[in-house]
Every structure is written in C-alpha cells, then in structure tokens.
Amino acid sequence: MVVIQSPVAANSDAPGGPCALCGARRLSVCSALVDDGLNRLARIADDVALGAGAALMREGDPANHLFSITSGAVRVYKLLPDGRRQIVGFLYPGDFLGFGAGDRYAFSAEALEPVTACRFRKAEYSRLVRELPDLEGALLERAGSELAAAQEQMLLLGRKTAQERLASFLLDTSGRQHRAGGAPGRLRLAMTRAEIADYLGLTTETVSRITSRLKVSGLIRLLSLSEIAILRPDALQAIARGETGAEAAAG
Amino acid sequence: MVVIQSPVAANSDAPGGPCALCGARRLSVCSALVDDGLNRLARIADDVALGAGAALMREGDPANHLFSITSGAVRVYKLLPDGRRQIVGFLYPGDFLGFGAGDRYAFSAEALEPVTACRFRKAEYSRLVRELPDLEGALLERAGSELAAAQEQMLLLGRKTAQERLASFLLDTSGRQHRAGGAPGRLRLAMTRAEIADYLGLTTETVSRITSRLKVSGLIRLLSLSEIAILRPDALQAIARGETGAEAAAG
DNA sequence: CGCAGCCTTGACCATTATCAACGCTGGTGG
DNA sequence: CCACCAGCGTTGATAATGGTCAAGGCTGCG
Numbered sequence: 001m002v003v004i005q006s007p008v009a010a011n012s013d014a015p016g017g018p019c020a021l022c023g024a025r026r027l028s029v030c031s032a033l034v035d036d037g038l039n040r041l042a043r044i045a046d047d048v049a050l051g052a053g054a055a056l057m058r059e060g061d062p063a064n065h066l067f068s069i070t071s072g073a074v075r076v077y078k079l080l081p082d083g084r085r086q087i088v089g090f091l092y093p094g095d096f097l098g099f100g101a102g103d104r105y106a107f108s109a110e111a112l113e114p115v116t117a118c119r120f121r122k123a124e125y126s127r128l129v130r131e132l133p134d135l136e137g138a139l140l141e142r143a144g145s146e147l148a149a150a151q152e153q154m155l156l157l158g159r160k161t162a163q164e165r166l167a168s169f170l171l172d173t174s175g176r177q178h179r180a181g182g183a184p185g186r187l188r189l190a191m192t193r194a195e196i197a198d199y200l201g202l203t204t205e206t207v208s209r210i211t212s213r214l215k216v217s218g219l220i221r222l223l224s225l226s227e228i229a230i231l232r233p234d235a236l237q238a239i240a241r242g243e244t245g246a247e248a249a250a251g
Numbered sequence: 252m253v254v255i256q257s258p259v260a261a262n263s264d265a266p267g268g269p270c271a272l273c274g275a276r277r278l279s280v281c282s283a284l285v286d287d288g289l290n291r292l293a294r295i296a297d298d299v300a301l302g303a304g305a306a307l308m309r310e311g312d313p314a315n316h317l318f319s320i321t322s323g324a325v326r327v328y329k330l331l332p333d334g335r336r337q338i339v340g341f342l343y344p345g346d347f348l349g350f351g352a353g354d355r356y357a358f359s360a361e362a363l364e365p366v367t368a369c370r371f372r373k374a375e376y377s378r379l380v381r382e383l384p385d386l387e388g389a390l391l392e393r394a395g396s397e398l399a400a401a402q403e404q405m406l407l408l409g410r411k412t413a414q415e416r417l418a419s420f421l422l423d424t425s426g427r428q429h430r431a432g433g434a435p436g437r438l439r440l441a442m443t444r445a446e447i448a449d450y451l452g453l454t455t456e457t458v459s460r461i462t463s464r465l466k467v468s469g470l471i472r473l474l475s476l477s478e479i480a481i482l483r484p485d486a487l488q489a490i491a492r493g494e495t496g497a498e499a500a501a502g
Numbered sequence: 503c504g505c506a507g508c509c510t511t512g513a514c515c516a517t518t519a520t521c522a523a524c525g526c527t528g529g530t531g532g
Numbered sequence: 533c534c535a536c537c538a539g540c541g542t543t544g545a546t547a548a549t550g551g552t553c554a555a556g557g558c559t560g561c562g
Contacts, residue, residue, distance in 0.1 A: 078402060078403070078405075078406045080406070080410060080411070080492070080493035081492060081493060081494050082493060082494070084410040084411075084493065085410070086405055086406040086409040086410045088402040088405045088406070099391070099395060100391055100392055100394055100395015100396070100398065100399075101395060101399065102395070102396065102399070106399045106402060106403070107402060136387045136388060136391060137387060139391055140350070140351055140387060140390055140391050140394060141351055143351055143391060143394035143395065143398060144350060144351015144352060144353065144394065145351070145353065146398055147351065147394060147397055147398055147401060148351075148352065148353065148357045150398060150401035150402065150405065151329060151339040151357060151358060151401065152329070152357070153405055154329075154337055154339050154401065154404055154405060154408055155329045155331070155337040155339070157405055157408035157409045157452065158337040158408045158449075158451070158452030159331060159335040159336070159337045159452065160331070160335075161549080161550095162549075162550065192507095192508070192509090193508075193509065193510095194508085194509095198409075200409070201408065201409030201410065202550075202551090203550075203551060203552080204508090204509075204510095205509095205510080205511085205550090205551075205552085206549095206550060206551075207509095208509060208510050208511080209510080209511080209550095211509095211510095212510075212511085224559095225508080225509075225558085225559080241331070241332060242331035242332060242333060242335065243332050243333070244332065244333045412517080412518095413517080413518070443539095443540070443541090444540075444541060444542095445540085445541095453518080453519090454518075454519060454520080455540085455541075455542095456518090456519075456520080456521095456541095456542080456543085457517095457518060457519075458541095459541060459542050459543080460518095460542080460543075462541095462542095463542075463543085476526090476527080476540080476541075
C-alpha cells in the first residue's frame with residue numbers, strides 16, 4: 001500500500017518547490033494534500049526521499065509510478081550491453097518522469113544528489129485524471145516540450161562539434177537555473193564531467209579539454225569545479241548555434 | 252477558411268490508410284467525416300495532398316495545424332545556420348505531426364514522396380477534444396512512445412558506431428514496415444543515402460561504405476537501390492544492440 | 503594529514519569526415 | 533528505341549576530430 005506521509009512529507013520545512021502535478025490543482029506541495037483534507041488524492045500519491053546515487057527506476061522495471069521532482073537533480077540514461085551510457089536528460093524540480101512509458105520503463109533514473117520527489121501510482125492514473133481534469137492537458141504540453149528538447153538534443157548529438165555541444169549545454173543549464181531563480185550568467189553543475197560527457201556524447205577528457213579552452217579564451221570562468229560563470233554569453237551563443245566563424249572567437 | 256473536401260478527400264479510392272486521429276472515433280478515413288454527417292468535425296479538418304519535396308511546415312512557422320499522415324513518407328528535420336541538417340524522424344501513415352509544439356514549429360517537415368495527410372486546425376483544438384474525448388489520452392500515449400523513440404535515437408547518436416547505427420536503422424525500418432503489413436525481412440527505403448546519413452548523424456559516404464560492408468558480409472542483400480533484404484536478422488540485431496563481438500560477424 | 507575519486511593534460515591512435523573521381527540508373531528528348 | 537544527361541551512389545586517398553591510454557594534480561572528506 002501507499003505510504004501517505006513519508007518522513008519527508010511530514011517535514012513541512014523540507015527543501016524543494018511545489019510538485020508540478022499537484023500544482024495543477026493549486027496545491028503548493030504534495031505533503032499539503034493531506035492537510036488539505038483531499039484524502040482521495042492523498043491516497044494515490046506519496047513523497048519519497050533518495051540519497052545521492054539511489055535509483056528512482058531501472059530500465060525494464062514495470063512502469064508503476066509517475067514522479068514529479070521537488071528537489072535535487074536526477075540523471076536519466078540508457079545503457080548498451082558493453083556499458084556505454086547515454087544520459088538522455090537531467091531532471092530538476094518541477095520536471096516529470098515516467099509518464100507515457102508503456103508498461104516498462106525504457107530508461108534508468110538515479111539521484112545525482114539528495115532528491116525529493118512526489119510519486120504517483122500509475123494504476124490510479126484514471127482516478128488521478130478524474131481528480132485533476134487539467135492533468136492530461138498539462139502532461140501533453142509537458143510531453144510536447146520534452147519532445148522538442150529531445151529533438152534539439154538529437155541535433156546536438158548528430159551534428160554539433162564537441163565545442164558546440166559544451167557551449168549549448170552550459171547555456172541551457174545556465175538558462176534553466178536562471179529561470180528557476182538563480183543568478184544570470186552563472187551555473188552550478190550537479191553532475192560530474194563523466195556525466196556531462198555521457199549527456200553530450202563525448203568523453204570526460206574531451207569535456208575537460210574544451211572547458212579549458214573556453215576558460216583560456218575568456219568565455220567562461222571556473223569559480224570552482226562545479227560552479228561556472230559565463231563571461232561572454234553572446235560569444236558562447238554563437239558557438240552553441242553553430243554559427244560560422246564562431247570557432248575563431250574561442251580559438 | 253478550411254476546405255472541407257479537397258480533391259484527394261473527394262476521391263474515395265485515394266491511396267492511404269485511416270487517419271489516426273479520426274480513427275479514435277472509429278471512422279476509417281478523414282474524408283468519411285463528411286459522409287458521416289459529422290459536420291462539426293468536418294469543419295475543423297481537411298485532407299491535403301503534397302508532391303515529393305513539398306513542405307508541410309517550416310521551423311519557426313506559427314504552429315497552426317496538426318497533421319496525421321495517411322499515405323507516403325515525410326522527413327522531419329532541424330538545421331544549423333551553416334546548413335548542417337539533422338533529420339529527427341521519418342513519418343509514415345498513422346504518424347502524427349505538430350502536436351504540443353508550442354506556438355511555433357521547432358522543426359521543418361517535407362514530403363519524401365507524394366503524401367496525403369489529414370490536417371487539423373489547432374485553434375479548434377479544444378473543440379476537437381470535446382468531440383473526441385479519447386483524443387487527449389491517445390495523443391499523450393503517442394507522445395510517450397515518440398519520447399521513448401527519441402531517447403533511443405539519442406543513444407544511437409551519442410554512443411553507437413556507424414555500423415551499429417545503420418544496423419539499428421535497417422531493423423527499425425524493416426520492423427515498422429512489417430507491422431504495417433509488409434513482408435518480413437524486407438524493406439523499402441523511401442529516402443536517399445544523404446537522408447539516411449542526416450538521420451544517423453553520418454555522411455553519405457559512410458552510409459554507403461557500411462551498406463557495402465554489410466552486403467559483402469552476407470547480412471543484407473540489395474535488391475535495388477531502395478530495396479533491401481535482411482538475410483541474417485539475428486546478426487544484424489547483435490550489431491544494432493552493440494553486443495560485444497558482434498562486429499566480427501560483419502568483418 | 504592522507505587517501506580516494508575526480509579532474510586535467512599530454513601523446514598517440516582510430517573512426518569517420520572530407521575531397522575527389524568514377525559508375526550506375528532512371529528519366530527525357532531526339 | 534536509343535542515347536544522353538543529371539543526380540545519386542560507390543569507392544578510394546587523405547585528413548581531422550575526438551577517443552584511448554597514461555600520468556600526474558586537485559580537492560574534499562575522513
């Protein structure tokens with residue numbers, strides 16, 4: 001059975017933002033479902049807390065749940081039999097995971113750092129849709145933008161150079177964090193170089209080399225291993241878009 | 252205003268299968284909407300016919316329509332400013348195009364060969380959803396499987412070798428055509444080598460070379476430039492999945 | 503303070519891209 | 533009906549981007 005209040009849910013000052021699913025009904029946090037007296041809803045959702053490295057799901061598992069990340073960051077990836085890994089996305093608070101996945105998950109997902117998430121039982125999906133009539137439309141919209149992002153990533157993986165890939169990644173991550181309330185022109189990397197490499201279809205060494213090159217060229221600055229300042233967003237954009245001649249600027 | 256019956260719609264023996272959208276209401280072909288007396292529906296959809304190379308939409312255009320392909324094949328792609336192209340998908344009868352795209356299309360789409368499609372006005376989307384209550388769920392399910400396919404393609408583009416990419420493509424295309432009623436172990440390529448290359452993140456030359464290698468190794472056979480027989484599906488699968496040692500089998 | 507894991511840098515190598523030439527094929531017009 | 537031509541496909545030679553292998557340097561935690 002579903003745990004209605006996990007330790008995290010009970011802790012009202014737990015880190016993290018609103019659950020994007022519950023948010024469709026103007027509730028701020030999943031744990032608020034119980035306080036709100038909406039017991040029908042509370043019964044089908046529970047909050048979960050995961051330590052760094054813990055798995056939310058594994059490729060091939062029965063797709064029983066739908067997740068909404070409320071804090072932390074998650075890596076979603078696929079593996080080849082020999083161990084080659086492709087990270088298909090990094091998820092942050094507000095992102096969904098697991099919808100429309102058929103009856104088995106087609107990917108694995110693990111916490112990059114401590115994560116809290118709101119978890120829904122898919123078996124209760126029809127009930128959930130009844131409770132939240134806007135849900136389906138919201139999910140569809142979300143799926144559409146995920147699909148657009150996936151297509152952008154295909155362009156990156158299929159046709160961009162290593163430098164263009166890294167520039168795209170830095171701008172994308174920085175923009176996302178800015179929209180989430182972070183300082184503009186700044187970004188914090190929740191993942192290792194190896195994970196960035198597996199996301200961009202490169203190796204750790206190449207990610208490291210290109211980072212150095214961008215640093216030496218004065219386009220970025222490393223505040224720490226995991227914090228980067230973007231000094232020339234315009235130049236970085238030109239590279240990321242693959243504009244002819246942009247390479248020269250980063251020589 | 253929307254044309255209720257285009258020449259194609261009026262031609263009841265036009266090529267092509269059912270429209271997947273209308274199909275949600277158990278109507279066999281879009282043109283049947285009118286015959287069925289469902290005028291409210293008929294007003295928001297029309298059939299279109301396109302010659303080879305004609306554009307269904309261009310990246311950046313206002314996203315006013317939603318398409319359901321009923322015959323022919325379509326290439327969907329994104330471009331970089333210097334002309335590099337990534338084909339993000341090939342569409343066949345039964346596939347959707349344009350849903351959840353925001354207010355502007357994020358990709359271009361062109362007919363690979365003569366195409367017929369059922370076109371819906373997105374402005375009438377809410378009305379369409381009222382008429383077809385199952386539509387949203389069906390679209391969501393479709394979006395989910397598209398997303399899974401996109402992730403599989405990211406794995407291909409980011410981590411597979413040229414030979415693994417081509418093997419994956421051949422099996423995928425063959426499987427799809429088999430499910431659509433074609434002969435098993437056979438496929439017909441509606442696209443050029445350059446288009447396959449732009450789909451797999453390779454060049455024409457590499458596609459051509461690998462095709463030759465697979466042919467010489469006895470895994471496939473070229474019946475014509477655009478028709479291929481798969482002689483050893485097992486071996487091709489092993490390569491496509493990236494199984495260690497599978498390379499050897501293809502010399 | 504030391505150690506383990508991650509990151510960086512360097513030297514070399516391999517896969518695939520690029521550049522180039524040639525061949526096939528299907529359509530067209532004489 | 534045949535010959536030509538344009539476009540596509542194949543093959544070869546060479547080059548370059550990024551991968552591999554290896555060594556050393558941070559850095560943050562115990």
